[in-house]
Amino acid sequence: MTKASMTHTPIPAIAATLIGAILIVSLSIFMGSYWTVVALNLFMWIALTQSWSLFSGMTGYISLGHVVAYGIGAYLVATTFKIIPLWLSIPLGGLAAGVFALIVAIPVLRVRGPYFVILTFGLAELVKFILLYTETTFGKSSRLLFGAPKTETLLYWVAALAVVATLITYFVGRSRFGKGLAAVREDETAAETVGVPVTRLKVLAFAASAVIPGMVGGLMTMRSTYFDVLQVFNPTISFSIVTMAIIGGAGDARGPILGALFMLGLAELLWSTAPQLYFILLGLFLIGFVLFAPNGMIGLIKRRKRSSAGVAS
Amino acid sequence: MLKKIAQGLALAAALSLPTAVQAADTLKIGYSIAKTGLFSQAAPSQVNAYDLWAEQVNAAGGLDVAGVKHPIELVWYDDESDPVKSAQIYERLISDDKVDLLLAPWGTPHHLNVAGVVEQHGFPMVGNTAGSVAIREVEPGNIWFPTAVLPDRIGPALADMLAAHGVKSVSIIANVLPFSQENLQFLVPALEKANIEIKMNESYPPDIKDMTPLLTQMKSADADAVIALTYPSDAFLYTGQAKELGIKTPYQFLLIGPTIAAYKDAFGPVADGIITLGHWTPKQKDWPRAQPFFDAYVAKYGSAPDYLDSALAYMSCEILQQAVAKAGLDHDKLREVISNDTFDTINGPVKFKGVENIITPSAFLQIQKGDMELVWPKSIATADLIKR
Structure with missing residues (x-):
């Protein structure tokens, strides 16, 4: 996986992604039902963080409300x-999230920096409370979803979405579209001046980044037998996505995979024995990466490769 | 890389086993609880009841498993108030930790998330602190709910109690969270049926910090009774601000909150006359196990148990204990015994039909001179309902 995206042909990257996913799926099913759930969570986070990275990683517009897409998909599937x-219903959940993002994109993308961060967070909270109010008004404060597919079936689907999200981020990063988004991140005004259609690119990326989370939300709500709005619009989901992207590194398809693997690995090591230590360590890692490795683990790997190449030459 | 990940994960599993060395015949009983997060204030009432029960069982020589006594050990993990995490923990307790028995997590969402896991594994679990009509949609056979706190039974019972005491009008305020809204859904038609006028009916957000506008409106509505469909934190807020604003309505009902010992400690005589949800009190002499539980709890923790959650948690342990004494640990036999037998608990006899306890009635408590008295229905009441 690591070498693949450094080469010019995409075939090794596609093969590595597919083989990696198949191996993790097989291994987790072999290890039993608990590990199947762990693998399901891993692929969920990879899919969500890749989708976030597709827009926020590439454009530098940091969204703190990505859970809104997840929640809309979950809501559509549950209802x-x-x-x-x-x-x-699962693809419709993705479509609904994409259409929602498309509708709000124009006003939301008019602001930048901290204003954009706060606006996206507020928007997700707004949708959450509107749906909560709607549910309670119609006397549907919660829903039970018995008869959902088995965990293994959900794992196949979520793993497939994680693979698709990874390949989309990979190919967009190599495409003209991706170069345009990178131009927005580096200097939006300059990009517009030289003819990059920044608004169109931003709106497209924003909408596209919501589709897979919508589908993941729909699938993950099937994992739980109980649905309520507060659960699927939990802002912690957005915070976790951003944390994984910071630790793994955004703007490169390998970053979200590393971030999700690192955070889930740390969580699995510590949550049962020392949950408080987990949060302390997570905070320290987050501070450490922001201060000393702003491009995340993938940035560190690239830096190391460059320096060893320098030594070799 | 994948091999390393697999090794790392396997090592993680090995390291995180809660107990490395155990006595050969010690039984492991697992649960998840909200040690941190949104519900962490509510969870100790339940955990304290579990710990007390385990201590009593071990002091008596262990848990009777079809005639043979085994010491027990509680295995628990923090679910961080996340119902989805709770389901994941039960998956682990069953398939990795291989616990012998399960106790329930705290709250309706957690129970209903876990319901799918216990159903999938066919592992029987007696629930406790879940209260929703949705529990009836759960397939019977692996989970049971001893609670009488079910909104479609509470609404009509509350309307009956108020009508029987001459209440002609009410003001309602309700938290928008699910349990309050579900109660509201069944309460309004019940009040209308009892010809009680609803002078005000307003909902408020879960994290409300100031109820003054609502309470001012309530004061001017001047109804015979106030029904505040609260969660614990807003029950505290209501009581403090209602006192400041001089609301002296003779009947004031708060949904959840007043059964917690901290509520009475915080408000003292101001809490006197407050009516709340609950179907247990140590003062009911027909339930001989009730007072010993209360005394043991106070001796261990220095404060009264939560009349709702602690009582329900302890009841669920009693039911499991009696079922295991008869059926042993075999899941099929346990399922059959829990489904068909009648159990003797601190709340009197309990018998299930489907997933629901069909003996204990929905009931109300009133704080009277610092004590919790059952005031409705008459069949289990320990005192008459009085005006504040």
Whole structure:
């Protein structure tokens, strides 16, 4: 995986991603039901962080409200459960999240920096409370979702979405579209001046980055037998995505994978024995990466490669 | 790289086993609890009851498993108030830690998330602190709910109690969180049926910090009774601000909060006359196990148990204990015994039909001179409902 994206042909990258996913899926199923759930969570975070990276990593617009896409997908799937089949409701959840992002993109993307961060967070909270109010008004304060697919089935789907999200980030990063987004990140005004259609690129990336989280939200709500709005619009989901992107490194398809693996590995090591230590360490790592490795683990790897190449030459 | 990850994960599992060395016949009983996060204030009431029960069982020589006594050990993890994490923990307790028995987590969302896991593994678990009509949608057979706190039973019972005491009008305020809203949904038609006028019906956000506008409106509505469908934190807020604003409505009902010892400690005589949800009190002499539980709890923790959550948690342990004494640890036999037998608990007899306790009625408590008295229904009441 690591070498793949450094080469010019995409085939090794695709092969590495697919083989990696298949190995983790097989290993987790072999290790038993608890590890199947751990793998499901791993792929969920990879898919979410890759999607976040597609917009925020590439453009530098830091969204703190990515959970809104996850929540919209989950809401659509939960409210239509046993009314329309899952093979239809899951993609519709992704579509609904994408359409929502498209509608709000124009006003939201007018602001930048800290204002954008606060606005995205506020928007997610706004949608959460509107849906909570709607649910309670119609006397549906919670929903039970019995008869959902087995964990293994959900694992296959979420793993597939993680693979697709990884490949999208990889290919967009290599494309003209990705170069345009990078130009927005480096200097939006200059990019616009030289003819980069910044608004169109930003809106497209913003909408595209919501589709997979919408589908993941729909699938993950099937994992739980209980649905309520507060659970699927939990802002912690947004915070975790940003944390994984910072630690792993955004703007490169390998970053979110490293970030998700690192955070889940740390969590699995510590949550049962020393949960407080987990949060302390996470805080320290976060500060450490922001201060000393702003491009995350992937930035460190690249730096190391450059310096060893320098020594070799 | 993948091999290293697998090794790391396997090592993590080995390191995180809660107990490395155990007595050969010690039984492990697992649960998850909100040690941190949004519900961490509520969870100690339940954990204290579990710890007290385990201590009493071990002091008596262990848990009777079909005639053979085994010491017990509680294995728990912090679910960080996250219901999804709770489900993951039960998955681990069952498949990795291989616990012998399960106790329940705290709260309705956690119970209902865990319901899917215990159903998938066919592992019986007696629930406790869940209160929603949604529990009836759970497939019977692996989870049971001893609670009488079910909104479609509470609404009509509350309307009946108020009507029986001559209440002609009420003001309602309700938290927008699920349990309050579910109660509101069944309360309004019940009040209308009892010909009680609803002078005010307002909902408020979960993290409300100031109720003054709502309470001012309530004061001017001047109804015979106040029904505040609260969660614990807003029950505290209501009581403090209602006192400041001089609300002297003779009947004031708060949904959740007043059963916690800290509520009475915080408000003292101001809390007198407050009515709340609850179907247990040590003062009911027909339940001989009730007072010993209360005394043991106070002796161990120095404060009264939560009349709702601690009592329900302890009841669930009693039911499990009696079922295991008869059926042993075999899941099929346990399921059959829990589904069909009648259990003797601190709250009197309990029997399940489907997932629901069909003996204990929905009931109300009132703080009277610092004590919690059952005031409704008459069949289990320990005192009459009085005006504040």
